[in-house]
Every structure is written in structure tokens, then in C-alpha cells.
Amino acid sequence: MSLDKILSISGKPGLYKIVTQTRTGAVVESLIDKKRITVGAHSNLSILSEIAIYTLTEEVPLREVFKKIKEKEGGNPTSISHKDGKDKLEEFFFEVLPEYDEDRVYPSDIKKVVQWYNLLQKNDLLDALEEPKQVAADASEEE
Template sequence: MSLDKILSISGKPGLYQIVTQTRNGAIVESLIDKKRITVGAHSNISILSEIAIYTLTEEVPLRDVLKKVKDKENAEKTSVSHKDDKDTLEEYFFNVLPDYDEDRVYASDIKKIIQWYNLLHTNDLLDYLEAEEDGDSSEEE
């Protein structure tokens, strides 16, 4: 499963994976408690593969940021919690992505990224970060 199948739904905690698409939206399963819910096409849904983080020079895809966290943590859970204070989160994120735009990337965004990384780690989905990159390069050849 790639990040194309992992969603964030506004107003709902955590991440969801698409189980199937329906005429009016999709049936998704929570990565937290495995409960399935139906989301309508009108819901505010963000697909993880389409999210990018602002830096001072460009927008970095979320996949690349998650890979940097994975490298920093040696493929383990993060050393900070998404519940830590703002200064701790910003210092941690500065070590991951030194040139992130502090004016446009808020502490709430950093909390989400850390929480999402840990959820993907818990569900053994971090390996797909590498697989997607390999797939991308083979398509270019």
C-alpha cells in the first residue's frame, strides 16, 4: 500500500486507509482502532501523497519528510511525542528539516507529522516510503 491509499480526514483523529470507493465517497478504515466508516465526497480529505511541507526554497513532499524522520530515528518511533510542547517539537523538526519555513509550518503541522509517522510505524507502513521511490525511478527509465 502506498501513501496514495492513506488519508487524513479533517475533524477526525489519526489516519485512514481506503478500503473501497463508493458512488458517494469511500469506506475507510482507521489505522488507530481499525474501525470502518463511510466518508462522503463532501468531506475534507487529504491524501498523504499529495501533502508537501514548505521550506525556504521549495515544497518538500511529505514522503521525503517522513523518510528523513525514519532515517533520524533509525526506523524506530520518534524520540518526541506529538503531545510535547511547541519548542520541543520545533527543535526536533529543525533537526529533521533544517530549512523548513517557520512562518508557514505551524506547531500543529509538526504534531500531525510526528503523529502520522508513529501511526505508519505502528502499522508497518513505513517500508512503502522506500518502495514508492523505487517504483518512481523504474517508471522514468
């Protein structure tokens, strides 16, 4: 499964995978408790493959950040929790992505990245990081 099928829903904890699309939105399944819910097209959805982290020089796709965390942690869950303090989270993120823009990447963003990585790891979805970026290439050709 690719990151194109995994999303975050504003106001709801964790991550969701798309089960099927409907005329008015999608049926999604929580990676936390496996419960299925229907979300409308008007919900504030963020597809993981479209999220990037600001650095001092460019925006790094979330896929690349997850790969760096996976390398650092050896494919295991992170050594810190998303509930740890601001300083500990920032120190961890600085080790993973030293050039991240501290003015535009907030501790709440780092918490989400750590939590999301751990959810993907727990659900054996980190293999999705290795898939080619063919979808992104197709999207840029259409623009």
C-alpha cells in the first residue's frame, strides 16, 4: 500500500487508510482501532504523499523523512514518544533532518510525524516508503 492511500483527517487522531471511494467522499479505516468511518469530500483530509516538511533550502516529502527515521531507528518504533517534551522531540528531529526549518516546523508537527511513523511501523506499512514516485511524476505532468 502506498502513502497515496493513507491520510490524516483534521480533528481526528491517528491515520486512516482509504478502503473505498464513494460519490460523496470515502470510507476509511483507522490504523489505531481498525474502525471504519465515512468521510465527506468536505472533510479536511491530508494525503501523506502530499505532505512535505520545510527545510532551510527546500521542502522534503514526508516519505523521505519517514525513510530517514526508519534508517535511524533500524525499522523499529522511534526511541522517543510523540508525548515527550518539546526539547526531546526537537533534538530527535534535528538528528533525523538536521536542516529542518525551526521557524516553520512546530513541535506539534514533529509530534505528528513521530506518531504517524510509529503507526505505519506498527501496521507494517513502512514498505510503502520504498515505492517509486510514479504518481507524483504523473501529477506534475498534468500541471
